[in-house]
Amino acid sequence: MANNAPLCRDYHLGRCLRGSQCNLSHPANLDPNIPKEIDYHVCNEVGQGCVRCFQAGYPCDKKNRDHNDLRDPCSECRHFGGSGCKCILAQNTTQNDMLYPIMLNRATCEPEYSLPKFKGREEPKSENKIPGPMPANEIKSDWTGASKDELLTKPDILPPQVRRRPRAYLVPPRETVGKRKTRDWHARNLPSNNTASSAMSFASSPASMQHTVTSLVHLSVTRPQGPIISTTIHWPTNQLMTQYFSGHTVISPSMRYASYPMAQAMPPAWIPQSMTRPIAPLPINRGPNTRYAGNSSGQGMSQAHMPRPSVHPRPTMSATTVSAANTRYADRNEPTSDMVDPRPAKRSRTEDTATTTRTKEWVQDIADINDTKETMSEFSASTMWRP
Incomplete structure (x- = not known):
């Protein structure tokens, strides 16, 4: 019986600690501990080929050519890329990084979470388009490389065992350029009241940190008995006022300057309870x-x-x-x-x-x-x- 639960995104990464208690799907073909059937290593080095060859599983010789010159394509793109093919060396990704998301997107295939079967270089692609060579005007005149007949005799570089159970031979992909830029941007634009800046404020002023700790200890000893009745914020000054059952009121320093050592060293102000007699019950x-x-x-x-x-x-x-x-x-x-x-x-x-x-x-x-x-x-x- 098929499991209709959504895929556990931590399972195939080996980070799901819930085990059998997890309510999400744990497919057997995505088990990170699945054993290898053959000794094979998928290429996981950058700058080893173009994107088209990585996705299709073709051998690529682009690394021996001009990396950014569209008029100097690899042999596969030269004979089977067709018009408008852009053969550029993948300098920030690898074949492993290309095949891993393809594996995750094949949940409904048979077998599930497997790689697509190898297609011949002259078999029709999407929309029944038959692969053909690049036009001569898109290739430089002194281009050299493998011939079409030589490429047709080459087998699939991915063995059938790898396509059937790719998780045994693939590793989680590295961080993409977009995610890296997002992480770097957040690292440069930290909010002023985060934990890191607060820790830096304490480290830059050990005396203020010691005084703050002493104030907190003194506060815990002298705090009046009784629960908190209400807590309000005075918006013009951004100060916090806490009222206790005994009638005492505590006014804390302004939260606007809470990350500064001087504000952290300020103890809360205590307002004694009124000297008038307590409120009589109704x-x-x-x-x-x-x-x-x-x-x-x-x-x-x-x-x-x-x-x-x-x-x-x-x-x-x-x-x-x-x-x-x-x-x-x-x-x-x-x-x-x-x-x-x-x-x-x-x-x-x-x-x-x-x-x-x-x-x-x-x-x-x-x-x-x-x-x-x-x-x-x-x-x-x-x-x-x-x-």
């Missing part, structure tokens, strides 16, 4: 018997779990007269119209007391909310940025 967040700053024990008990009574007390029930015929209900503590009770009704007394108590709590809650607003205003004023 009434709905306070539990039973909760104490907070500014209140004594027993104050601030939340009644959030109980329904709010009406602020208008109900009128007390008037006393009634009890007849002698209904005195038998007095032992059962049942209210009757014949009993006389000089005290107000029990339910009315309870509601009056509860209403008074809760009204006092509401007044205290409103005072706590006002204190909270004042405290937040003072804290905001003490930590306000002044560029």
Whole structure:
């Protein structure tokens, strides 16, 4: 069953460390440890032939000619290149580098990841074009080289074993000119805040590095307990402000100059917490018997779990007269119209007391909310940025 997973680009290079746990395809024909069937070495030296001969697997004698003269082609291009053939010596690539990408692009061929079969020099190419010689006006008059009959008798320089399992005889190609130029450009245009420049800043100023390390150690010892509440950046000065749960605020040096030794040696500035009393919790967040700053024990008990009574007390029930015929209900503590009770009704007394108590709590809650607003205003004023 064919594996439809994409090709693992690290496998054929011998750099895949996931092994059987890799979800990508590991074709057997791209195994870097595949053994050789014959002792053969693909040419991996630059300046040994032209691009056309490298790709087709033909022997090339361009290295013995003028490398950049299009009018002095190799023997293969002279007799089979056709009109407009540009025979130039490949000075930055090799036959190995040419065949390796061809191998990777033949995943659907049989066998997979193999090189194309050798074609005769006179067999039709793409679009049924039959190879022919270069015109005489494109060749210099004193050109010399192998004849057409001599080339037709030469066999394929790549053995069938190499074309069937090329990975056993090829090595990963060298870096191309485009990739080399890109890498060199990035090396010359490093950003100002990268790791290398920071390391150079430290190395150029050992005293500042020692002071910075000391400041970091001191910072780790004196850091207040508690998690970080918020972290903000003041964009005009590019400074970082960190606020902790305990109320402390840390202002770090400007990140704009973080790569300079002087900025690295600056310890963060500590803003002490406000001397005002802490913010009281809202009434709905306070539990039973909760104490907070500014209140004594027993104050601030939340009644959030109980329904709010009406602020208008109900009128007390008037006393009634009890007849002698209904005195038998007095032992059962049942209210009757014949009993006389000089005290107000029990339910009315309870509601009056509860209403008074809760009204006092509401007044205290409103005072706590006002204190909270004042405290937040003072804290905001003490930590306000002044560029």
